[in-house]
Amino acid sequence: MRTEFDTELETRLLRYAAVDSQSDERGNTSPSTAIQLDLARMLAGELADIGAADVQITDYGAVLATIPGSVPDAPVLGLLAHMDTAPAFNATGVKPRVTRGYNGGAISFPDAPALVLSPEVSPHLGEKLGHDIITASGTTLLGADDKAGIAILMTMARHLLANPGLPHGTIRLAFTPDEEIGRGVDKRLPADLGAAFAYTLDGGAVGELEFETFSADGAVVTITGVSAHPGYARGKMVNALHLAAKLVALLPQHTMLPELTAGRDGFIHLYEISGGAAQAELRFILRDFELDGLAAKGALLRQAAEAVAATEPRAGVAVTIRPQYRNMRYWLENDMTPVRLAEAAIRAEGITPVSVPIRGGTDGSRLTEMGVPCPNLFTGMQEIHGPLEWVSVQDMAASVRVCLRLAGMAAGQAA
Numbered sequence: 188m189r190t191e192f193d194t195e196l197e198t199r200l201l202r203y204a205a206v207d208s209q210s211d212e213r214g215n216t217s218p219s220t221a222i223q224l225d226l227a228r229m230l231a232g233e234l235a236d237i238g239a240a241d242v243q244i245t246d247y248g249a250v251l252a253t254i255p256g257s258v259p260d261a262p263v264l265g266l267l268a269h270m271d272t273a274p275a276f277n278a279t280g281v282k283p284r285v286t287r288g289y290n291g292g293a294i295s296f297p298d299a300p301a302l303v304l305s306p307e308v309s310p311h312l313g314e315k316l317g318h319d320i321i322t323a324s325g326t327t328l329l330g331a332d333d334k335a336g337i338a339i340l341m342t343m344a345r346h347l348l349a350n351p352g353l354p355h356g357t358i359r360l361a362f363t364p365d366e367e368i369g370r371g372v373d374k375r376l377p378a379d380l381g382a383a384f385a386y387t388l389d390g391g392a393v394g395e396l397e398f399e400t401f402s403a404d405g406a407v408v409t410i411t412g413v414s415a416h417p418g419y420a421r422g423k424m425v426n427a428l429h430l431a432a433k434l435v436a437l438l439p440q441h442t443m444l445p446e447l448t449a450g451r452d453g454f455i456h457l458y459e460i461s462g463g464a465a466q467a468e469l470r471f472i473l474r475d476f477e478l479d480g481l482a483a484k485g486a487l488l489r490q491a492a493e494a495v496a497a498t499e500p501r502a503g504v505a506v507t508i509r510p511q512y513r514n515m516r517y518w519l520e521n522d523m524t525p526v527r528l529a530e531a532a533i534r535a536e537g538i539t540p541v542s543v544p545i546r547g548g549t550d551g552s553r554l555t556e557m558g559v560p561c562p563n564l565f566t567g568m569q570e571i572h573g574p575l576e577w578v579s580v581q582d583m584a585a586s587v588r589v590c591l592r593l594a595g596m597a598a599g600q601a602a
């Protein structure tokens with residue numbers, strides 16, 4: 188059951204997935220890792236080859252390009268995907284594989300014999316009989332998040348540039364670095380993109396159209412103790428690690444944790460403790476769909492830190508909370524046009540749109556906040572950020588067709 192775009196999508200995803208482009212929260216540069224520029228250069232070269240205009244790698248590491256429009260006075264449509272893969276799992280040496288004409292059974296992995304991908308562990312897989320399924324080889328993630336999005340946009344761009352008679356307005360493409368570490372949208376990006384509205388291709392199952400994300404803050408608690416020789420420490424040492432343990436014990440244990448919440452409930456997630464007896468650092472992410480709920484979680488963390496500080500006046504306990512992104516719904520609900528257009532494009536392909544709040548954020552969260560309304564569209568990717576990650580070639584093709592419809596429909600809007 189090969190469709191028009193399958194071969195191109197498959198070839199592109201295999202090529203992009205093999206390039207390690209993992210981001211790193213600790214990187215102080217932009218992009219956070221130089222390897223992301225390997226993929227950026229590959230994509231810029233391919234965009235030039237297919238005839239895209241204005242191909243550019245910005246000094247913050249984003250690849251930008253233009254597909255000239257055939258409809259005058261149409262609004263400029265932005266389409267984005269991110270180049271980096273998640274730091275959460277090994278992304279070095281990805282060896283993508285294709286399981287052709289999926290038969291409904293278990294998919295095995297040559298580099299991890301114990302690993303099994305099946306409809307039992309990944310329910311959407313059961314709907315993909317006959318599809319061509321791309322996975323990694325067992326020891327790495329695949330990086331369909333978000334190289335499926337890149338393959339979809341590159342395929343769409345190639346198709347539009349090869350068929351200049353198709354009606355659409357000017358399309359601006361952006362491939363961003365560092366989405367996975369929440370740094371995908373440089374402050375210059377909205378102006379550089381120059382789009383009236385945009386979409387990220389960074390969603391999962393076929394039909395997904397998301398316009399609501401978490402609001403997100405990051406928090407760092409730094410505990411400074413007093414260092415002393417352990418043999419002569421009586422009355423002197425203040426152990427930062429013990430205070431860190433106290434702080435963790437004061438935080439909610441049976442509620443507000445990622446592993447205990449779903450739907451519209453937010454959480455406080457401690458994801459890293461580092462340091463030693465002299466100084467310890469605890470890193471948290473705070474998430475909620477509503478700003479008051481988010482603020483309450485920050486307040487809870489500060490209260491716990493103050494309580495720990497009160498037990499030991501010689502210690503330093505500092506809490507830094509910084510905003511990461513905000514629920515895009517706050518802006519989109521004022522003008523739902525981009526959402527309605529995408530719904531219409533999805534339905535025009537015979538697919539039912541599915542909109543659920545994303546328990547995460549996208550580059551679109553930041554872009555929307557910065558004045559470029561930017562919902563998120565499906566790519567087909569599943570089980571992301573781990574070794575079971577997979578995507579169906581035919582699902583990616585459905586996404587290309589939706590994007591092509593969308594480009595045509597968006598051209599009918601007043602600029």
Ligand SMILES: [Zn+2]
Binds near residue numbers: 269332333366389
């Ligand atoms: Zn993603």
